[in-house]
């Protein structure tokens with residue numbers, strides 16, 4: 001349950017700027033003929049700096065950042081640049097569009113609606129395209145939710161994080177628990193519970209099982225079709241890490257966190273939401289299609305400074321530089337850099353553990369075809385070690401995390417390489 005929005009997947013390694021035709025990771029890019037059916041929009045402006053956040057964002061407390069007003073125009077221009085090089089095709093129907101951040105719900109419904117109309121005008125959009133907006137409580141009124149739904153948003157991911165004022169204060173967020181209740185209620189009433197996803201954070205300093213249950217049960221009481229519960233982490237450079245270093249807050253023990261992880265899964269299951277990924281729970285059919293595309297290694301084009309893309313077999317990222325991004329896109333150049341693992345074995349391991357986050361597991365025959373090498377041969381010793389440790393199980397060609405492996409999902413990749 002580590003906090004890690006997969007749409008912000010960020011391999012930490014040096015980057016280089018020239019996309020190779022044949023990848024250093026050993027996969028022949030010319031064999032790849034698909035185009036992306038998923039688009040991620042990164043909207044990096046936030047009203048506050050949350051104490052735990054290490055995402056790329058800029059604090060724009062008054063909403064006056066000069067680029068905020070024309071951000072969606074820049075995203076549109078970038079999308080056209082990806083189209084010009086064939087990574088997004090006007091013919092391949094888009095299946096998911098995801099607006100994340102940052103705080104994309106600070107954008108007006110009119111701007112979001114105009115962007116979606118442009119997309120519909122120039123691209124094929126599947127009739128059941130999943131269009132998600134991350135919503136921070138208190139940033140949108142009920143009328144705003146109505147306008148957003150009318151514009152085509154059909155999935156609202158509400159960042160509740162907690163209903164406890166104690167931890168809202170620690171988080172540095174500007175909304176109250178009542179703001180969260182109001183926003184969730186508006187989404188439910190306007191768009192229905194199938195359009196509602198709620199995000200929570202577990203393992204706050206001082207949180208016990210009773211308090212965790214309170215948060216999860218309140219979130220579930222609204223009947224969301226989807227729930228995400230991430231474990232609080234203390235990332236370098238965050239206010240929370242500083243506070244922990246200064247002894248002002250104490251992280252929960254591994255045992256306590258594991259107990260919480262199991263409790264969340266039980267509560268979600270009792271409400272009819274099955275765990276389908278390490279941190280995600282859904283009613284059957286309401287799994288996030290966008291995030292599932294990441295875990296199944298489908299192509300996704302990420303727009304905006306700080307966004308990441310997968311155009312198989314290459315991973316790209318847009319540097320964390322708003323001005324540089326705007327200038328580049330306006331001059332007709334993509335701002336991306338290549339993030340490929342130079343070592344084919346690391347490339348295979350990273351992609352395998354991305355895919356393994358899904359509880360259904362990974363078919364290693366399929367995976368071998370995807371990455372061009374078979375981990376049963378290239379990583380035989382590491383795989384055997386993980387099996388002996390009871391962290392993964394291999395049945396025929398299906399590799400899955402065990403219940404113990406799920407508790408340690410974020411650490412397993414490091415054991416594999």
Ligand code: SF4
Nearest residue numbers: 046049050053101102
């Ligand atoms: S609103 Fe989200 S992106 Fe912005 S600072 Fe808070 S956690 Fe980070």
